[in-house]
Amino acid sequence: MIEAIKINNLKYSYQGSQQLFDDFNLTIQVGQWVALVGHNGSGKSTLAKLILGLIVANSGDIDVFGERLSVATVNHVRAQIGMVFQNPDNQFVGATVADDVAFGLENMQKPSSEMPKLIDEALEIVGMQAFKNREPHMLSGGQKQRVALASVLALNPKIIILDEATAMLDPEGRDMVMQTLQKLKARFGSELTLITITHDMDEASLADRVVVINDGKLILDGEPATVFSERDIMHSNGLELPFAGELLAKLDKRPNSYLDERELVQWLSHLKK
């Protein structure tokens, strides 16, 4: 079976600074939701830029659906990956919501007659069709990020990468974006590979798989429950556990395995009986 993304012996350093990635390997299966976590400067955003060919690795290979990333293939690879960035304002190209979703379609040279339908569909998925003719300064941060997601969806990507997409949002905006992501995953299932780069652990706990990196090295890799039971390793890499995890660690009498927030509430309410 072909992997969505396969990274082999990746080496990369910013000009003049020490090696960030040294023989880095990571494989992401088709249809997986992977949360890439790490503190600031751990290399997680750099990794996303490397996958998209926005910056070029010193050595090593990146394969996207079996296609090796190179100068010749970069445009084709990018066509399969959508990316949502951190700052909602700096990725809004169009003058209105519809124009912004159209920007990518225009680049793909879709005929003008097909655009309105594609734009409506994409906006409907993220629940923003009522805002079609709004200007960006009339939208909240969470709404702008959902438009950014729609812009990406209109291009029918097989992989979507969200690079700290909720970091600049208020809690409400963050919830809106996370709900939209869960809806997307439910709708597209194994056709969509999702990579969320974040340092919000509650966000990471929604993924199928959590990958912790620090200084360009893979520290932990596994299901959220497995990764979050390694409290000491997480802490030594500058990361907190989700609220449930931190609470769990502070209990005198605790369950044998890691529990998420809902499971923990259930477990705690059973204790009382």
Next chain:
Amino acid sequence: MNNIMIGRFIPGDSWVHRLDPRTKMIATFIYILVMLWSNSWQTYAWSAAFLILLIKLTQQPFSLYWSGLKPIFWLILFTVFLQILFTPGEPVLFKAGPIIVTLPGIINAGYVIVRFVLIILMSTILTLTTPPTSIANALESLLGPLKKLRVPVAELALMLSIALRFVPLLMDETQKIMNAQKSRGMSFSNGGPIKRAKAIIPLLIPLFVGALQRALDLANAMEVRGFKDATQRTKYRILHYQQVDRIAFLGLGSFVAIFFVIKFIFHI
């Protein structure tokens, strides 16, 4: 800073909104040109009447247009001042050393005010009823022949539309930086001109740094969404020259014709 009107577009479905942006652009250009021929209160009155009709047709409140005039208030005042001071002629109304105020000077100053206001209002109609992307498209279409001279028209049009899109954002940022500095005791309105000019420097530097960061981010976002170059793209908003545009040009034609008739009758 919501009162800044430069490049601001208000969505709507008025008759003016539906016009082809090229029609609006050409009409604005012709109107401004005609204004340069205007030299009597009759012609100004006729031009103002035509403009008020247009504003009514946009179905937007007059207050909106009024706020569009505010930023150029000082420019108008300055020009008026020059007109009053440096127009020679008779009769002289006031004389004090080198300062001579004449009646023609006062009249000219009045004309300048009206001319300025009319030109700004006309351009405001264009930007208020046309999304920046359409303005850019219209420009690209109108300047199309220059492509043969290897002028990168498509790139210029895209640059323009992105620039217009970022105006309100940079205004917001300016306000934020000003507030941040005011809260730390910086004053932008006290002191002489030199002191005030100096106060602008610590405002401009963070603004520039921020703008560059935005530019880099935007470049990444555009590339990721498949942007290669401005020529290899299709268009979401297609320009349609329709019945309304023919009517608009007919209206504009009659305006210009009557304008010159008035100018001829009240020949000055």
